[in-house]
Amino acid sequence: MTDHVTTLSEILGPKGWLSGTDAEPYQRDWLNRYGVAPLGVARPANTAEAAAVVKACREAGVAVIPQGGNTGLCGGAVADQPNAVIVSLSRMTAIGEPNPESGSIAVDAGVVLAALHEALEPHGLMFPMHLGAEGSARIGGLIGTNAGGSQAFRYGMMQDLVLGLEVVTPDGMVWDGLRAVQKDNAGYQLRKLYCGAEGTLGIVTRAVLRLYPTPKxxxxxxxxxxxxxxxxxxxxxxxxxxxxxxxxxxxxxxxxxxxxxxxxxxxxxxxxxxxxxxxxxxxxxxxxxxxxxxxxxxxxxxxxxxxxxxxxxxxxxxxxxxxxxxxxxxxxEGQRLEGEQLKHDISVPPGAIARFIKAGAEICGGILPGVRINPFGHLGDGNIHYNLSPPEGRADFDGKAGQFAEALTSLATEMGGSFAAEHGLGRAKIAMAEQNRGIVERELMARLKGAFDPQDTLNPGVLVHAPL
Amino acid sequence: MTDHVTTLSEILGPKGWLSGTDAEPYQRDWLNRYGVAPLGVARPANTAEAAAVVKACREAGVAVIPQGGNTGLCGGAVADQPNAVIVSLSRMTAIGEPNPESGSIAVDAGVVLAALHEALEPHGLMFPMHLGAEGSARIGGLIGTNAGGSQAFRYGMMQDLVLGLEVVTPDGMVWDGLRAVQKDNAGYQLRKLYCGAEGTLGIVTRAVLRLYPTPKxxxxxxxxxxxxxxxxxxxxxxxxxxxxxxxxxxxxxxxxxxxxxxxxxxxxxxxxxxxxxxxxxxxxxxxxxxxxxxxxxxxxxxxxxxxxxxxxxxxxxxxxxxxxxxxxxxxxEGQRLEGEQLKHDISVPPGAIARFIKAGAEICGGILPGVRINPFGHLGDGNIHYNLSPPEGRADFDGKAGQFAEALTSLATEMGGSFAAEHGLGRAKIAMAEQNRGIVERELMARLKGAFDPQDTLNPGVLVHAPL
CATH class of the missing domain: 3.30.70.2190 (Alpha-Beta Plaits)
Known part of the structure; x- marks a missing residue:
């Protein structure tokens, strides 16, 4: 056992540090495409422990991989190298008292979305975020991936529903941004920046969320x-x-x-x-x-x-x-049970949905005749889950996954849309992202990462390549 | 005439470069509290010219002060030193065709808010941003200050209404982030970060905004x-x-x-x-x-x-x-005509408005007995414009402006609110902000500024102190 593993297990105690077979359930991503065995899984009981873990890892040169409910589809919450520690906030699950007068609530990042929905029900309040994974997805992961879901066109994505945040920085400091107001222009909008940063700039440990009255x-x-x-x-x-x-x-x-x-x-x-x-x-x-x-x-x-x-x-x-x-x-689920599939998470301006689907069908049919296309999603915000199954009678895509992804990315981009609408980039789309970004955007994002996490401690290889 | 002024006037031509008395209308802020004469006012005709101006200024070590409609209340859009150029986008006023199917429109940053409202009217569409200064405030300034206004509690602030941005960076590069979709998680949320950055990270030159159908x-x-x-x-x-x-x-x-x-x-x-x-x-x-x-x-x-x-x-x-x-x-206007006044732009969780107003009255009455308090604002988001007039029969505040500001800032902060709700920081509140920020927040903001603008070219002394 290396020194820093000893340090971590001492910080966290036996409940807080998992290794060997105990760590296995955290190791692979939802689609079972990514993840190697890490040094272990840190399960801090509170923010101070989370900060101590990050600090120790940084000092030891160990990568820190924040993990929420591990329901992501892009492999952004598991390790791609053994010299890494997964930090799971699954023990930090406190749900504060909702404030009906102000329409807000403070919650730990480890709270499961469905548990929040349930806790709010008796109060006549709702948190308007709904998606397939709500039974496992945790608030911290939803913030890290800036989740959208089926009501985003009306209530917004996570970035629109977050009022305040508490974040452990890559240095192991704690940013207390737990304000509870919508209008707060006392500086850069850090609270928005952490949404969708996929844990590469900090680990969200607590949040103040916006609530709405439940419809009657x-x-x-x-x-x-x-x-x-x-x-x-x-x-x-x-x-x-x-x-x-x-x-x-x-x-x-x-x-x-x-x-x-x-x-x-x-x-x-x-x-x-x-x-x-x-x-x-x-x-x-x-x-x-x-x-x-x-x-x-x-x-x-x-x-x-x-x-x-x-x-x-x-x-x-x-x-x-x-x-x-x-x-x-x-x-x-229907498509998963059909066998091999390719998932694309596209958004286009809502008025362009039909055009995208028509043009997409022509392009995909050209790449692999007979490929079966299953587009579904959210009409109000133009978010198309554009999923493919192989042609009838075939089990695979003839090695053309990359071609499909590139062609659909180009098409969405030309239409003013995005090839990473609500699932994020993770490890799955990082190469595509770097290729698709203009040189200025690439540089700005790399500088941002470099400013917050110069040693590339947090979730290296996710969202951006190594910092400038 | 110095060399770089020659360069700028050559880039911009006679319509695009104002100096001497021609530049005077741009020199002072709305409340006539800030602003010294700059080298001149650059009025680029397009994004390329804006980028060339920033590049030339950066190379010459001249500060660049972006200015929209100059209706801000915190002095963030005028110069505080003579070695500065004001960049006004008042010639960039193109309004694109609204897209009713997608609910979006592309506009130049120099468009006046009221002009946008007017242009949308025949299309049965609206841009839900309303505030007192809408007859002069420009889109770029509204984005830079992350404006809120009277409908923010329902439709959000500028950061919630911006789908895409085009920005000139402090290096004079152009970031093309003019996508037109709500769901875009292909990297850090730069579009949100520029909202409320008060021109310190870049100059917004164009935006894609979200539209809503006009109510019937x-x-x-x-x-x-x-x-x-x-x-x-x-x-x-x-x-x-x-x-x-x-x-x-x-x-x-x-x-x-x-x-x-x-x-x-x-x-x-x-x-x-x-x-x-x-x-x-x-x-x-x-x-x-x-x-x-x-x-x-x-x-x-x-x-x-x-x-x-x-x-x-x-x-x-x-x-x-x-x-x-x-x-x-x-x-x-009523309060302005009454004479001397102190403006505070507070937000607290909406349920705490009455408590804030009660406690605020006690505190302010303790600082200067008889001081007249005029709180008004937006109930839905807890935004209180907490303005003071001197006691009857007095013309001033007995030198206690700082004491009021500090006490009210502490009170709002304790309640989970903000002392800079929708007017921003500018030059007026920068000292207060630096004092009020925790050490981690101060460091994160300084790093952010340093990463984007290491030479402190853009709006130096606004929002953050010199970059790390």
Missing amino acids: QQTSALLVMSDFAAAVSFGVYLRGEAGEFLAGLEFFSDAGLALALKHLPDLAYQLESRGDVYLLVELASGSPRVPLDEILNSALEWGMEQGLVTDGALANSGAQRSQFWRLREEQP | QQTSALLVMSDFAAAVSFGVYLRGEAGEFLAGLEFFSDAGLALALKHLPDLAYQLESRGDVYLLVELASGSPRVPLDEILNSALEWGMEQGLVTDGALANSGAQRSQFWRLREEQP
Whole structure:
């Protein structure tokens, strides 16, 4: 056992330091593509311990890999070299008292998102962040990756929902930025900068988050759209007519629906007809006086008159609402069970979604004829999870993964979009990012990293290459 | 004429380089407290010229002071030394075509906010940023100061409304970050970092901004509240019952109302009774089916039953709505006409507004008995413009300006708030900021500045002291 491992285990005690087989559950990423065995896993009980760990690692020249719920899709929370320590905040799970008057709450970074949702429910308050991994994803990881999810178009991403932060810096100092106000211009917006920094500038240990009152009523509909252009047009109409109620606006394709129905036998599709594209619409209001069903029905009628909507139904119960949502939420699982896949996390300006999907299909079909394309995602912010399965009868992509990624990145970039919308870069997309960034952007990001973490202690090789 | 001035005038041509008396209108800040004569004012016609100016200034060791509409209240857009060039983007005023499908628009940084509002009107779109100075404030300055205004609690501050940026760096390079999507996690959130950086990290030359559909109906009410605690409670109730319609929630005091009525003879107060505190509520909706008046009336009745609201009226016309708003908006002008004043731009968690105002009154009365306090601002985000006039019969503050500022800063900080909510730091609050910042925050900010602008070319002495 090396000296610095002794130091770490002394700082943390037996509960706080895992090595050998105990560390294995932390070692690999969610998709099982990244991760080598680290020196161990540090599980600090509080901020002071987290800071001491970072300080000791820095002094020993050991890389520090912050890990939240380890649900990331880009391999940014596991080690790529043995001389590394994973810092998991899974023991720091305190949830403060919500402040209903101010609409805020202080939480430890290790809090699981679903646990926060549950804790808020009796208070009539909500934290408007919803995504597939909410049962495991932790607040610190959500901040580190600047998570988006299905309500981002209305309430924002994590960077919009964070009021204050506490962060352990790469030097092992603690920045106390735990203010609890939206309007704070007393210097650089550090609180925003740490969002999406993927643990390369510091480890978020605590946060003050913005809360909203829970809506008093909601209504959902599943719609069959004539095509993607129709979905975009209908989305624009809805934003104009019911923008302030819009709490969900998700799309998926018939290809994805078919995969989900094939692999998840308990899923049920309950409309009479199928189509190429589906839209899941959810409206919510704090006022019981708003005729939500009437507003949604009237929009639906308009959509049918315009030839945009070909079929559809409002959920007539909570159970049916859940079924509608499962059709959307089981898309990734359906595709995973189909076998090999390639995931791309694209965003384009919302009005360009249909154009992207059309052009993307041509490009991908050119690269590997018959490749199956399953685009689904968030219509309101243009976020397309553009996933591929091999052609029917094939098990792989003929070694063309890189070609797909490059072509789709170029297409999204040309349209003013991003090839890393809400999953981040991690290790999976760092080469692509460095290649895609302009020289000025590359330099600014490297300087930023260099200023905060000159020894490249925190999450080296993630988000940016070695600091300037 | 020095060599570098020749260089600058050659880069910019006669329209683009102002000196001597031509430069005077740019020299002093809005409150006429800061600004010495610079070498001249550079008015680049485009981004390339702006970059060339910065590069030339950097090489010559001349400070560059970016200036927008010069409406800032903290002296951050004028020179404090003669060896400086003011860069005004007032010639870069192109407004792109709005994209209604994507809800975005690209604009030059020199566009005046009111001009943007006007340009959007025929398209049924709005940019939800409203503040007193909108007739002169320019987009670049609003970004540099991370402006907030009266709708920030609903739509966010500038940092939440900026999708993409183009920025001239202190080296005279151009960062093209003009993407047009909300979800973009392909690296550090530079676009957020430049918001509120007060021109110390770069000059914003162009931006892609987020747009919203214009509401189809709105309704406003002026309410007399029994006290500040009642205003806070009523605000919490409104957020729960009508949160998604809430487009304005402004408060002011009877002290401020009296000053406005005294100095602006065309102002009219139309309710039957007065009180200590007033609330201006505005609801707006995209749906014509929402019974906005009914919702507001019902909230009002609830407030009266609870003893929170003592009087009130819904605006019965656009003209009356404007009169209501003027009562709030003329608060600064009324106080200015009263004579000497001290302005403080505080934010506290919204639920703590009443506590802050009570404690603030005790503290300020202790420092200078009889001092007149006029707090007004934005209830939804806890932003209090906490302004002071000398005691009746006195013309000044007996040299106690610093004491007030320090005491109020401590009070806001203790409450988890900020002493620089939406006006920024500029030159006026830099000493206070450095004193108030913890050692870690001070170091992080200095490193950030040092990484981007090691020669301290851009706006030296604003926001942070000299870089590390």
